[in-house]
Each structure stands twice: as structure tokens, then as C-alpha cells.
Amino acid sequence: MDDAAARPVQTFRIETAGGASRIAASIALLIVLVLALLPMFAGRTLIQDLIFLFYMLALAQCWNLLAGYAGLISVGQQAFVGLGGYLLFALTLIGGLNPLLAIPIAGVVSALFALPTALIVFRLRGAYFAIGTWVVAEVYRLVFAQIKPLGGGTGTSLTPTITSSVPGIEWVKTLLDLRTPAARDIVSYWVALALVVATLAAVYFILRSRRGLALGAIRDHEAAAAGLGVDIYRIKLAVYVATAAMTGMIGALIYLQKARISPDAAFSVLDWTAYVIFIVVIGGIGTMEGPVVGAIIFYLMQRYLADFGAYYLILLGTLGILVMLFAPKGLWGLVAERHGLTLFPTRRRLVIEADKRVQLNP
Amino acid sequence: MTGWLDALIQGVLLGGLYALFAAGLSLMFGVMRLVNLAHGDLIVLAAFAILLVATNLGLDPFVAVLVAVPILFVIGFALQHVLLNRTLGRDLLPPLLVTFGLSIIIQNGLLQLFSADSQRLRSGAIETASIPLGGGIAVGVVPLLTLLSAIAVIVLLNFIFYRTPIGRAFRATSDDLEVAQLMGVDHRRIFAVAMGLAFVVIAIAALYLGLRANFDPTIGPARLLYAFEAVIIGGLGSFWGTLAGGIVLGLAQTIGARIDPEWQILAGHLAFLAVLVVRPRGLFPRAQD
Numbered sequence: 001m002d003d004a005a006a007r008p009v010q011t012f013r014i015e016t017a018g019g020a021s022r023i024a025a026s027i028a029l030l031i032v033l034v035l036a037l038l039p040m041f042a043g044r045t046l047i048q049d050l051i052f053l054f055y056m057l058a059l060a061q062c063w064n065l066l067a068g069y070a071g072l073i074s075v076g077q078q079a080f081v082g083l084g085g086y087l088l089f090a091l092t093l094i095g096g097l098n099p100l101l102a103i104p105i106a107g108v109v110s111a112l113f114a115l116p117t118a119l120i121v122f123r124l125r126g127a128y129f130a131i132g133t134w135v136v137a138e139v140y141r142l143v144f145a146q147i148k149p150l151g152g153g154t155g156t157s158l159t160p161t162i163t164s165s166v167p168g169i170e171w172v173k174t175l176l177d178l179r180t181p182a183a184r185d186i187v188s189y190w191v192a193l194a195l196v197v198a199t200l201a202a203v204y205f206i207l208r209s210r211r212g213l214a215l216g217a218i219r220d221h222e223a224a225a226a227g228l229g230v231d232i233y234r235i236k237l238a239v240y241v242a243t244a245a246m247t248g249m250i251g252a253l254i255y256l257q258k259a260r261i262s263p264d265a266a267f268s269v270l271d272w273t274a275y276v277i278f279i280v281v282i283g284g285i286g287t288m289e290g291p292v293v294g295a296i297i298f299y300l301m302q303r304y305l306a307d308f309g310a311y312y313l314i315l316l317g318t319l320g321i322l323v324m325l326f327a328p329k330g331l332w333g334l335v336a337e338r339h340g341l342t343l344f345p346t347r348r349r350l351v352i353e354a355d356k357r358v359q360l361n362p
Numbered sequence: 363m364t365g366w367l368d369a370l371i372q373g374v375l376l377g378g379l380y381a382l383f384a385a386g387l388s389l390m391f392g393v394m395r396l397v398n399l400a401h402g403d404l405i406v407l408a409a410f411a412i413l414l415v416a417t418n419l420g421l422d423p424f425v426a427v428l429v430a431v432p433i434l435f436v437i438g439f440a441l442q443h444v445l446l447n448r449t450l451g452r453d454l455l456p457p458l459l460v461t462f463g464l465s466i467i468i469q470n471g472l473l474q475l476f477s478a479d480s481q482r483l484r485s486g487a488i489e490t491a492s493i494p495l496g497g498g499i500a501v502g503v504v505p506l507l508t509l510l511s512a513i514a515v516i517v518l519l520n521f522i523f524y525r526t527p528i529g530r531a532f533r534a535t536s537d538d539l540e541v542a543q544l545m546g547v548d549h550r551r552i553f554a555v556a557m558g559l560a561f562v563v564i565a566i567a568a569l570y571l572g573l574r575a576n577f578d579p580t581i582g583p584a585r586l587l588y589a590f591e592a593v594i595i596g597g598l599g600s601f602w603g604t605l606a607g608g609i610v611l612g613l614a615q616t617i618g619a620r621i622d623p624e625w626q627i628l629a630g631h632l633a634f635l636a637v638l639v640v641r642p643r644g645l646f647p648r649a650q651d
Binding site: 067071073075120123124126127128130131132134135136138139142143145146269270274277278281285309310311313314316317318320321324325328 | 397399445448449453454455456457458459460462463464465466467469470471473474583584586587590591594624627628631632634635638639642
């Protein structure tokens with residue numbers, strides 16, 4: 001035991017934020033500020049485009065947390081987009097609530113629906129889980145198509161009184177001297193911006209927490225994580241319910257903006273899951289930066305290529321397959337691997353103090 | 363009363379169609395552990411292939427399918443060899459994403475080639491022919507042929523799996539890939555042959571899909587869900603289980619439709635979820651996933 005005293009003390013620390021990510025944090029703050037003030041100068045089309053970009057990015061972050069970290073590859077997240085949308089319509093049209101209040105309630109109720117749903121679909125493993133979630137989304141769609149007060153199979157619209165009752169619209173109208181529809185878009189834009197920032201922050205803090213460490217472990221090797229004492233089932237359940245709540249709120253916002261809902265659109269696998277999966281995979285799954293990169297690429301493709309209709313979707317499918325086969329970590333993965341770059345520092349790195357590292361095996 | 367009896371008989375016959383959808387999916391899972399999200403779209407693709415052969419060569423669909431089968435076998439073989447073999451491994455995401463991408467490519471490719479119009483395979487008098495069973499109940503010849511074909515496909519698949527050298531290789535790669543490779547099995551070729559065989563089953567399923575009802579490029583995903591439900595209800599790894607699963611699903615749908623026509627599909631999904639709650643490994647489980 002006496003040689004223990006002679007052994008050099010090895011010091012190390014766990015590092016998360018690097019220099020680049022500290023700069024990135026300040027830049028991110030600046031970007032959010034600019035985006036918040038953007039409606040003062042930008043035209044209405046840009047505002048509408050950005051609302052679309054924001055909610056696709058928020059959905060992509062949720063799916064990435066679910067599939068990229070917790071290993072729950074769901075093809076049924078449209079269940080919660082549609083549920084959130086329909087809850088907004090039910091709470092405002094029938095319940096008479098203010099839409100802004102209906103959004104968080106839609107989130108809570110989505111979580112309440114997600115719990116029993118999870119207990120059923122969690123009986124399926126891996127790839128079967130994927131199709132199981134799809135079946136559940138179809139059940140949601142078919143059930144909502146039966147609810148006559150919400151328009152049944154053809155759907156329904158929000159009344160102009162409801163869409164204009166969001167607080168702040170009058171204020172924006174007088175401040176910027178705009179008509180009601182344009183003012184409504186700006187308020188929706190702010191809500192969308194708040195929601196995407198909140199989603200990014202939520203995912204970031206989840207990943208930085210103790211639970212996040214467990215999630216990273218599950219992502220890297222599930223069996224090994226279980227062996228180290230991670231309660232896989234509980235964490236997966238928590239992630240599933242949390243992302244359902246976030247997805248439900250995003251769904252409520254999407255349909256507040258659209259002001260018209262139908263079962264086929266609200267529970268569309270293409271719009272709310274396929275696109276989202278391509279965003280995450282093309283950008284880079286299992287990182288927070290990937291979905292951001294993917295969402296911007298998707299937005300540009302949607303903006304300039306969507307007119308090609310079927311060809312555009314064929315291109316998107318092909319691109320997804322090629323990325324999966326030849327760059328499974330996505331475009332961000334290619335950049336990050338080469339330059340060791342992280343913008344959202346969620347990785348923990350073990351830094352052994354250089355001067356004392358001489359004697360690793362005394 | 364006859365109404366309900368009729369619903370039961372039609373449900374069993376519909377189950378034959380779902381068993382045909384499911385047999386191909388079951389085969390892919392059984393041999394290469396592949397869950398194919400494009401399965402429904404491949405069935406629709408095969409239906410269009412049969413339609414193309416039938417209209418261009420002026421053949422009856424039952425003959426056209428014989429022409430389409432070798433072509434589809436080659437397509438399936440190539441698809442597995444060139445694309446899907448690259449995706450297999452420990453990670454779940456690549457096969458799921460690649461087949462999901464494939465599903466979107468097939469749907470939109472068909473949309474571009476054939477438009478969104480509903481199509482149907484025409485086979486003359488046999489389409490509407492039926493056999494009266496007495497008591498006001500009759501069974502259609504096509505639905506009956508569907509069920510008989512499903513049974514024939516399953517007998518044949520079981521024969522191939524348990525009585526032939528290639529079937530032995532299928533089972534060996536399925537049981538333990540590494541050991542099978544050590545014994546000199548070229549698993550890539552085996553997988554490609556299995557996919558070719560699955561495409562033959564898909565062609566037969568597509569024939570009856572097109573004879574029984576209208577189809578268009580967008581109906582694939584729903585067929586995937588029915589096939590998947592039949593496989594899970596029946597229990598993984600058993601072809602006869604898949605037939606039973608198809609019949610349970612068909613019965614649930616026709617009984618649901620009998621209560622309210624709008625509930626047909628929903629009733630099938632709910633039956634599937636109920637089985638999942640009560641017997642998560644299906645009615646006749648065999649394989650470990």
C-alpha cells in the first residue's frame with residue numbers, strides 16, 4: 001500500500017463546452033434576437049416560410065430525441081401532431097378557450113394520451129415498434145374522422161373570431177399598421193419562434209442532464225447501458241411521453257396557423273413523419289445540430305423544388321437512401337468528424353490533465 | 363342471422379387476401395430479419411406490372427401473372443443484392459429508412475407513370491361469378507380462389523423451407539448467421555433468393571388485390587399495415603400463424619363493417635391492438651425476435 005502514495009495523482013475533468021460552442025451560444029442568442037425582430041422589416045411570405053421552417057425543425061428535434069437517442073424509431077408521430085391540432089380545435093371551437101391557452105393544454109393532453117399508447121406499442125420491439133406506432137396513428141385518424149362536432153371525415157375550420165383572438169394581434173396591428181391576417185401571421189411567427197427555441201432548449205437541457213447521459217449511453221449501446229444500471233424502459237417511456245407533449249403543442253400551433261383541419265391532413269404520415277425523418281437523417285441523426293442542418297436543407301428544397309411534385313418526392317426519397325447508405329451520420333456528421341465541431345455541447349469529453357499524464361500505469 | 367353468417371364467411375375469405383399480403387412480409391422477416399416498410403407499395407407495384415402485361419399483351423390477368431412472376435423474381439433478387447443487403451446489421455435504422463424511402467419513391471414513381479386514377483384487373487365473367495351455398499348465402503369465386511391460393515402458397519413455402527436444400531440454407535441463416543457463413547453459406551445470395559421468392563408471393567397477392575377491388579398508387583401503406591397486423595396477430599415465424607392472423611384480421615374487419623360500414627378498418631386495427639395487449643407474442647408464436 002505504501003507505493004500508493006508515490007503514485008502520481010491523476011487529475012481529470014469532464015468537459016462539455018468547447019471554444020467553438022461558446023461562440024456558437026452567443027451567435028445563437030444573436031440569431032434569436034434578429035429573428036424576433038424580423039417581422040419589423042420582412043415581408044409576409046418570408047414570415048410564413050419561416051413559420052414552416054420553425055415547426056418542421058421543432059418536430060425534427062423531437063423525433064431525433066426519440067429515434068436518435070432513445071432508439072424509439074417511430075413512424076407514427078403524426079398521431080400527436082393531429083391530436084394536438086384537433087385538441088386546439090376542440091378546446092377553442094367547443095370549449096371556447098383562447099387559442100394561446102389551448103396550446104399548452106393540448107401538450108398536456110397529448111402526454112396523457114401517449115402514456116396508454118406507449119404501454120401498448122412498447123410491447124413491440126425495434127422495427128415492429130415502428131409499424132405499431134403507424135397503426136396507432138391510423139387509429140387516431142379513424143377515430144377523429146368519426147367525431148361529428150369536429151367535422152367528421154371532411155374536417156372543419158376555425159372561425160375568424162377565434163383566429164383573431166390570439167393576444168397581441170391588435171397590438172401588432174396598430175404598431176406596424178397592418179391588416180388582421182398579416183398581424184396574425186406575425187403573432188403566429190413569434191409563437192412558433194418561442195416554441196422552436198423552447199424545444200431546442202428542452203432537448204438541450206435533457207441531454208445535458210443525468211438522464212441525458214443515460215440517453216447517450218442507450219444511443220451508443222443499449223445492452224451496455226442496461227448493464228451499467230440504466231433503467232431503459234423508464235427512460236424510453238419518459239422520452240416517448242415528453243416528445244408526445246412537445247409534438248402535440250407543435251401540432252396545435254400548426255393548425256392554429258392553418259385554421260383548417262381534416263383527419264387526412266392532420267394525421268398525414270408524409271407531412272409530419274416522412275419529411276421529419278428525412279430532415280433528421282439527411283442532417284445527421286443523434287446530434288442536435290443535424291436536425292438544424294437538415295431543416296434548412298429541407299426548407300430550401302421545399303422552396304425551390306416542391307413544384308416538381310412527384311419528382312421532388314422521388315428525389316427526397318433517393319437522397320435519404322443515399323445518405324443512409326454512404327453517410328449514416330448525415331451531413332453534419334461529415335463536418336463534425338472532420339473538424340471536431342459541436343455547436344450544442346451535449347457530449348462529455350474526458351480531459352486528462354496533460355502535465356500529469358506521463359504515468360498512466362504506475 | 364344469415365347476415366352475420368355471411369359476414370363470418372366473407373371475413374374468412376378476406377383473411378385469405380391478408381394472409382397473401384402477410385406471407386411475403388413474414389418470409390422476409392423469417393430469413394433476413396428485414397422489416398420492409400415498402401411491402402404494401404411493392405404489392406401495388408406488382409399489381410401495376412400485371413396490369414401492364416395484361417393490357418399490352420392482351421392476356422388474362424391469371425396468365426399475365428405467369429409472365430410477371432419471373433420479372434418480379436429478378437427485380438426482387440436485384441433489389442436485395444444491390445440495395446437491401448447493404449442495410450442489414452446490428453443497427454435498426456438503415457433497413458427501416460431505406461425501405462421507407464423506397465416506399466415514397468415507388469408511390470410517386472407509380473403516380474408519375476400511371477396517374478392517380480383507380481385501376482382494376484379485368485378477367486371477364488369469373489370476377490362476378492359466385493357459388494350459392496343455400497340460405498341466401500353465396501361465396502364469390504375470386505375470394506374463394508384467394509383463400510385457396512393463400513393456403514397453396516403457405517403449403518409451398520413450408521415445403522421449400524423444410525424439404526429443400528435452399529430452405530435449409532434459409533433456416534440456417536435465420537437461426538445463426540455467423541455459423542451459417544462458417545458452414546459455407548453465401549448469405550448475400552441466399553437473402554437475394556429469399557427476396558426473389560418473396561416477390562413471387564407479392565405477385566400472387568397483387569393478382570388478387572387487383573381482381574377484388576380497385577387500386578391506385580396511394581393504397582400501399584394501408585396494405586403494409588394489414589400485412590403487418592396479420593403477421594403479429596399470428597405470431598412471428600410461422601406461416602400457418604400468418605394465415606390465422608390474416609383470418610382474424612379479415613373477420614374483425616367484416617364484423618366491424620357489419621356494425622357500421624365506417625368502422626371496417628378501425629375494427630381491424632383495434633383487434634390487432636387487443637391481441638397485442640392480451641398476447642403480445644401473437645396467437646401462434648414460434649420465432650424469437
